[in-house]
Amino acid sequence: MSKYPTTRNFCFGKQIAWAGHQALRTYYGQGHFATVQAHFLRWRQFCDWLRDYYGIRDTGAIKSHHLDDYAEHLAQQVEEEVIAVTYAQNLLSSINTTLKALRGDGHIRIDSPSKRVGRRSHIRRELPTGYDWDRFQSAVDALYDVDLPRAAAVAQLARSLGLRLREAVLGNIPRWLRERDERGEIDVREGTKGGRGKEVARWVPVDGAGDCALENADSTRRELGCGNNLLKPHETYDSFVNDGEIHRARVILHRHGIKGYHDLRAAWACDRYFDLADRHAPVVMQCSPPDELSEEEAEAVNTLKKELGLELAQELGHNRLDVLAAYIGSYRS
Template identity: 40%
Template sequence: MALVGRRDGRNFGYGRQLSYAGRRALEDLFAGGHFATVKAHGDRWQAFVRWCRSEDGPGYNDARHIDLQTLEGYATHLHQQIQGGELCIATAQNRLSSVNRTLAALRGDQDVRIVSPSHTLGQQRSTVRTRAPDGQDLSKVRSVIEELYKQRHERVAAIVMLARTTGMRLREAILADLPRLHREAKHLGRINIQDGTKGGRSGASAPRWIIANEEVKAALQLAREVAPARGRNLLDRAESYAAFLQRTVLPARAILHRHGIKGFHELRAAYACERYEELTSRAAPVNDGHGHCIDRDLDQRARQQISLELGHYRIDVVSAYIGGRS
């Protein structure tokens, strides 16, 4: 397929959408053949595009903006998925290789690429958190919420509150069944996070109960007040999850940045640190610069509980939120 426009145009002339442009460039590269190869590279390119649009990605929809730093950020993301048990090393390496191939097809050169995906993924820094998470100061979080309201980002304010008070992921906060959670908080004193979870971890086989204290109840009430009419979650009935991310969540991230909060994931880590202190009566390791001495069994039990509340079900992943073991 010929270029839509000049190579110096949006997505190097392959159209307005990053996802579409990558597939068209691959079809050009393989001259309309090698269908299985094109599909494999195309599917992996779509995973990269989804990351670009996520809370941790750069928000790009134009391949001209993708540079080496972007690819290194994606490599870090893949490495974290490996550490979390969500990807095997071979899959992650294939995804990086396909991004290299697709970007080269779009650009017409190999000036922006990860030279060795296997080396890059093998040499990523440890995922043990060494920096205290943003958003632990609740007064700072309240300031963020106030500005979000002023800028008419009420639904994003609800996401911030849910992430900070319950440890929900971004997707979980957006898709949370608010009427059900409200009933559980009212009648049971706890809520079960089940909607929008990773890897199909939902239902009775994967309960994820969170204590519904006053802060959680306030966050749920706020979310119900700003949710679209007749909806069960923060999405309008005619609105897709991807569209909400692109049009509403991503533009509001600048407000979080202005208040010193890197992203929604930081609020989830802040929740984990708070829970560690509640469970052990000691500051989370990442908040204690000299590394306090704590009973190892108590530390282990706290990490196990936090792993369940965050929906990871693997105790070693908790170090990415609260720091390493003492």
């Protein structure tokens, strides 16, 4: 317990992270030191997130929607391959344990951590955040205002070319510029999921927005003395993403209503679907039920499942049509 009497954090102390540690020690009867330490380290990450995103410094202020937002935040990081699925699940489990130790009950908890991260929703039912270009540009401007130019460049690459976070950070920008000039598209090889880029070419078309994103990324890397990608010499991907600009940028994006870099990728997918099919993606049209589809719309669905769907899936770096619904929604409810 705290040396000084306080009612904050269920009387376990004034500092939210420290209070969680004290509650865990009490919960485990001053034993199980390794378990207590593991829970505490994961709990401390959650406390940092609460402070950065919501300014919360008292566990009594934590509500269920905060846990839901954090679970979604972790799910985004899993999708972007920043953290492993098992680690994200352990983070959520430790929050449940620590909150139970603090509160003395299980009223505020995350149900089924294994289902909250690591499993992509089969059908997107909400418009991707960042789909609106004005909102997106406002977020990019904010990143520049706080001197996060590389994070802004990554965001533009994700929104304008549908790149994963790792792909945008590690991509060979000079080669991309040559490919754009020669054939109007780029081959995404570095940072691909499962290392597929080394074996299978993945060509992504470059339009006006993509052209600006590439030029900006190239200008940024040269001004900051980076190599062929957006990393500085002696800088690692993990340090840039977990402790550097990308980590700080997530808070800025969140304040502008953008959940994360993966949602920017989904926004690109919706735009690209419109380019291919000449009609809005299902999630943009709010997922009209099948029995309300016109004959023309029904034909579009069949087309999506075949040639256009496969083309879009490949441009996203997938080889399965069923993954598309997580990006653009589906006409089937």
